[in-house]
Structures are given as structure tokens and as C-alpha cells.
Amino acid sequence: MQTVYLSLGSNIGDKQAYLQEAVNLLGQNSAILIEKKSKVYQTSPVGGVPQDDFVNIALKLSTTLEAESLLEVIHDIEGKLNRVRAIHWGPRTIDIDILFYGTEKFREEHLTVPHKELFNRLFVLIPLMDILEEGFEYETQVKQAISKLEGKGQKIIEIPEEKTARKRIENAVRDILTAVGENPEREGLLETPERVAKMYEEILSSQKLTAFEEYKLFKIEATEQNQTILIKDIPFYSMCEHHMLPFFGKANVAYIPKDGNIIGLSKIPRLINYVSRKLSVQENITRDIAEILNDILQPKGVAVVVEARHMCIEMRGVKKGNSQTRTSFFSGEFEENRETRLEFLESLT
Incomplete structure (x- = not known):
């Protein structure tokens, strides 16, 4: 078994929930035993990118995994928790770094241990000191780095640990x-x-997701004629962001492929599930379906019509039962070509 120290941080959304879930996922791995967890700290960001404060913790664990294998586990967990690596030192739902892997040293392309920024980051050192084993090889160096960095602009305060x-x-x-x-x-x-x-x-399972990734693209023979692909009467359920009451109905989605690029038919209902399983309004759901499909496929056109009943209308306020709300969104050929748009709308009757 190898003793490993990790640093974990989050500064998007429910920060402590992301940290808690990362700890849970690490603990579910049969090759990892979590021994100690530090106190929870709120820390100011570094790197010059405007962003919210971070919440940071440190973990001490024992593992039978080799360093590279542990790094793969960490990257898998970051992926599950929607980590996006678009900006260096930018905001992220979760960031997990290997600080020490026993007393071993690595200088490889994807792994440097001890972590190369370790002794420059007070938000890493303070939580680490909570759990550092007495007599550990780098204990003195950690203490010296803390003394050097304190009062140098890196703000860090202990905060209460939230419930799950x-x-x-x-x-x-x-x-x-x-x-x-x-x-x-x-x-x-x-x-x-x-x-x-x-x-x-x-x-509300999509609430913490940042992108729709549950799809697969296919290639068909491209033709000169426009071919419309339509899936209609797809049921959905969502929660209104104004009153947190349900609204539900059916979505109708059509697109015209470009260059023979199509999406698996079952993925369109999955896309509708993705956009509807969060606090939203019907107008946003309609637009989001179309815009995500546009981003994925770059088709010649997209058409979306959503019809729904809203409990905030039927249960409260005006109390008008069975009223239907229809929203639509058209792009490309469906927006520019009236005949194409009418053909789509007629197919819904």
C-alpha cells in the first residue's frame, strides 16, 4: 500500500457537494482506502482569471494503484463531475491533484510529484497540514512554505462543513x-x-451537468434533396423555475441533415430529457433543444415545437385546467423557407 496525499477544490455550483461526491467516488474504488480528510477552507482564486472563491480540502489515502493508474481514476471522477479544462487556472466543478505519492518523485508529461505548484499555494498547504503524517519527509518544507506565504495575498479561511x-x-x-x-x-x-x-x-438530475454528451453521430449518403428527419410526440416532464411546480407535455423535433451527418434516433429523446431535468421554463427548453442539436450536427435546419400543461396555471393563480402552451423554434431552412416550415407544422396535426 502506498500513502498518497490529494488536494481537492471546487468553485462552481454546489461546491461542497462536488467535493463530497468526489470523496465518495474515491472511496468506492476497492483499491483506495481514505484515511483522513482535512477541514474545509474557502480560498481566493489564483492565476488572474476572474472567478468565484474556491472551497478546498485535502485527503490522505492508502492505495495499491500505481501513480498513473490513480491519475486515470482521478480524471474519470473529474469527468463524471463535469470538470471542464477550457481555461488554465479557470473555474471548475472539481479539481483533484496528487500532491505526494509516498516519497516517490515523478517528472513526466502528465504527472509531476511532488506537485509542481504545491509549495506556492497556501490553499493547498493549509488543508494538507491538517492531515500530514508527523515525520513525513516533506513536513518541514510544508511548514516553511506556509510561513513564507502567509500574509502574501492568498486568503484562506476555515468554513463549516455542510451536510450533503x-x-x-x-x-x-x-x-x-x-x-x-x-x-x-x-x-x-x-x-x-x-x-x-x-x-x-x-x-432535476441535469441541474449540475454542463453539456449534453449522451449521443452518437452516424454518416449516411449525402443527397442533393433535403431530407427531413422528424420525431414527434416525445413526452417530457420538467419543473418551472418560477414556482417549482411541474409542467409536462410533448416535444416535436425535426432537422435536415447536412453532409450526411445524422444523430441516433434514440438520442433526441435523451436530449429532451437532458434539457428538461432542471429548473427551467418552456421557452428555454424549446430553444435549448434546437441550439444543442445545431451545435452537435450543424444541420441545414432545425425545427422544435413543444406543447405543455403547466401546474402553475392549473393549480394556482388563474386555475385554468387543461390549458395548453405551445412554443416553437426554427433555424436554417425551417426559418428561411416558408414551405418547409409549413410542411413540418402540418405533419404535427
Whole structure:
């Protein structure tokens, strides 16, 4: 077993939730044993890129994985948690670095250990000091670096460790039940906070995703004539961002391929699931379906029509049951060619 020290940071979205999930995913690997976790720190960003403050922790773990294999596990976890490497030193949902791998040293293209920026980053050193084994080879160097960097502009403060996202939702549901005059301790409601938290995890599962990646492209023979591909009456369910009440209905999606590029038919319903499983409004869902399809395929044109019922209209306010809201978005041939657009709209009747 090899002793390894990791640094973890996040500065997008629910920062502590990303850190907690990264720790969970590391702990699920049978070749990794998490021994210690540092306190939680809020730290100012470095690198000159305008962005929010980070939340940082450090981990001590034991592993049977070789350094390169551990790095692959880390990159896989970062991918699952939507890490985007678009800007060096830029914002990220999660950042995991190997600080020490035992006392070994690596100077390879993708792996430098001890980490090359370790002794220049107070936000790494302070959490590391919480868990560093006494007598560790680099202990003195870590302490000296902390003394040198303190007061040099890198702000770092200890903050309370938050409960998991699910626990915070459960607590909020209990508060709501109490506020509306219910007793969250009565038998019928005892498990309601947990059920609601699990429900939100499911129906808002796209909330923390940054890009639609669940698709595959195919090539067909390109033709001179425009060929319209249409999938209609695709059911969807979403949550209104104004009242957090459901709205639901059907989406109709068509596109005209360019250069023979098409997307797997089952991926369009997956795209609709992706855009609808977050707090949104119908207008945004309609536009997002079209724009993502445009980005993926670069087709000659895209048409999207969405029809839905809104519980914020039917259950509250004007209370008009069975009212339908229709939104549409057209681009390319569907926007520019009236005949093509009418042909699509007629096919929906």
C-alpha cells in the first residue's frame, strides 16, 4: 500500500457537494482506502482569471494503484463531475491533484510529484497540514512554505462543513412542513423529507451537468434533396423555475441533415430529457433543444415545437385546467423557407 496525499477544490455550483461526491467516488474504488480528510477552507482564486472563491480540502489515502493508474481514476471522477479544462487556472466543478505519492518523485508529461505548484499555494498547504503524517519527509518544507506565504495575498479561511445535498433538502422539507402547519414527526410524514430529496435528485438530475454528451453521430449518403428527419410526440416532464411546480407535455423535433451527418434516433429523446431535468421554463427548453442539436450536427435546419400543461396555471393563480402552451423554434431552412416550415407544422396535426 502506498500513502498518497490529494488536494481537492471546487468553485462552481454546489461546491461542497462536488467535493463530497468526489470523496465518495474515491472511496468506492476497492483499491483506495481514505484515511483522513482535512477541514474545509474557502480560498481566493489564483492565476488572474476572474472567478468565484474556491472551497478546498485535502485527503490522505492508502492505495495499491500505481501513480498513473490513480491519475486515470482521478480524471474519470473529474469527468463524471463535469470538470471542464477550457481555461488554465479557470473555474471548475472539481479539481483533484496528487500532491505526494509516498516519497516517490515523478517528472513526466502528465504527472509531476511532488506537485509542481504545491509549495506556492497556501490553499493547498493549509488543508494538507491538517492531515500530514508527523515525520513525513516533506513536513518541514510544508511548514516553511506556509510561513513564507502567509500574509502574501492568498486568503484562506476555515468554513463549516455542510451536510450533503440530500440532507440539506431533507432539512428544508421539514422546515416547510412545519411552516405550513404540519407535523413532520407524524407517521405519514416521517419518511417524506427523504422521499422528496430523492425525487429532486431524479427529476432535476441535469441541474449540475454542463453539456449534453449522451449521443452518437452516424454518416449516411449525402443527397442533393433535403431530407427531413422528424420525431414527434416525445413526452417530457420538467419543473418551472418560477414556482417549482411541474409542467409536462410533448416535444416535436425535426432537422435536415447536412453532409450526411445524422444523430441516433434514440438520442433526441435523451436530449429532451437532458434539457428538461432542471429548473427551467418552456421557452428555454424549446430553444435549448434546437441550439444543442445545431451545435452537435450543424444541420441545414432545425425545427422544435413543444406543447405543455403547466401546474402553475392549473393549480394556482388563474386555475385554468387543461390549458395548453405551445412554443416553437426554427433555424436554417425551417426559418428561411416558408414551405418547409409549413410542411413540418402540418405533419404535427
